[in-house]
Amino acid sequence: TQLLEQSPQFLSIQEGENLTVYCNSSSVFSSLQWYRQEPGEGPVLLVTVVTGGEVKKLKRLTFQFGDARKDSSLHITAAQPGDTGLYLCAGSFSGTYKYIFGTGTRLKVLA
Amino acid sequence: ETGVTQTPRHLVMGMTNKKSLKCEQHLGHNAMYWYKQSAKKPLELMFVYNFKEQTENNSVPSRFSPECPNSSHLFLHLHTLQPEDSALYLCASSLPQGGTDTQYFGPGTRLTVL
Numbered sequence: 277t278q279l280l281e282q283s284p285q286f287l288s289i290q291e292g293e294n295l296t297v298y299c300n301s302s303s304v305f306s307s308l309q310w311y312r313q314e315p316g317e318g319p320v321l322l323v324t325v326v327t328g329g330e331v332k333k334l335k336r337l338t339f340q341f342g343d344a345r346k347d348s349s350l351h352i353t354a355a356q357p358g359d360t361g362l363y364l365c366a367g368s369f370s371g372t373y374k375y376i377f378g379t380g381t382r383l384k385v386l387a
Numbered sequence: 388e389t390g391v392t393q394t395p396r397h398l399v400m401g402m403t404n405k406k407s408l409k410c411e412q413h414l415g416h417n418a419m420y421w422y423k424q425s426a427k428k429p430l431e432l433m434f435v436y437n438f439k440e441q442t443e444n445n446s447v448p449s450r451f452s453p454e455c456p457n458s459s460h461l462f463l464h465l466h467t468l469q470p471e472d473s474a475l476y477l478c479a480s481s482l483p484q485g486g487t488d489t490q491y492f493g494p495g496t497r498l499t500v501l
Contacts, residue, residue, distance in 0.1 A: 280429075306488065307488055307489070309489055309490070311492070316475070316495070316497060317494050317495065318389070318391075318393075318477050318479075318492035318493050318494045318495045319477070319492045320389065320492070321389070321489060321490075321491060321492075324489045364430070366490070368488040368489075368490075369488075370483070370488060371483060373418055373420075373435045373437055373442055373443065373481075373483070373488075374432075374443070375432065375488075375490060377429045377430040378429065379429050380429065
């Protein structure tokens with residue numbers, strides 16, 4: 277069974293703090309996506325990483341894809357209440373239409 | 388707005404009802420997906436369609452019946468559901484290109500089975 281473990285599962289922090297969410301697997305992915313989902317809504321794409329070792333930045337969010345393309349991290353600098361939500365990672369396998377989703381990290385940023 | 392729309396957004400139905408969920412994508416993608424999201428569980432892939440052909444059916448009970456008339460539209464027909472089928476049903480689409488297989492999701496349909 278292919279799994280994508282995310283940690284931590286829950287995170288409650290104060291506004292202005294930094295945090296890192298991890299996504300780990302034993303599988304090698306052709307690409308990996310990070311999404312943010314708010315209650316009652318669908319996941320919204322934040323980023324896709326493709327190359328091992330790749331780092332992408334989206335304002336205060338920094339995404340890294342592991343060298344072996346088995347793991348990824350999401351770092352948020354100076355978190356804001358608007359960052360609150362469920363963060364999901366998903367790994368894909370080229371040409372298979374198959375995606376493995378992580379267990380999710382529920383983030384709450386307190387004002 | 389992700390380019391993937393779903394209707395209805397909310398649905399309450401009895402166990403003997405028949406209803407359908409609709410998904411439409413305006414992104415020119417060729418693959419469409421149905422997922423089930425229950426509380427405290429990872430997303431569960433239900434069905435995958437590639438160019439209208441079903442390529443995945445992850446042991447989904449027959450009370451869920453998908454239909455994909457073209458690459459832009461996807462339906463999920465529901466009949467004689469059980470209360471444990473209550474969940475958020477998400478539609479997604481993608482256009483696999485050289486290893487960059489990114490899915491785009493609709494807003495979901497919150498289904499409650501009484």
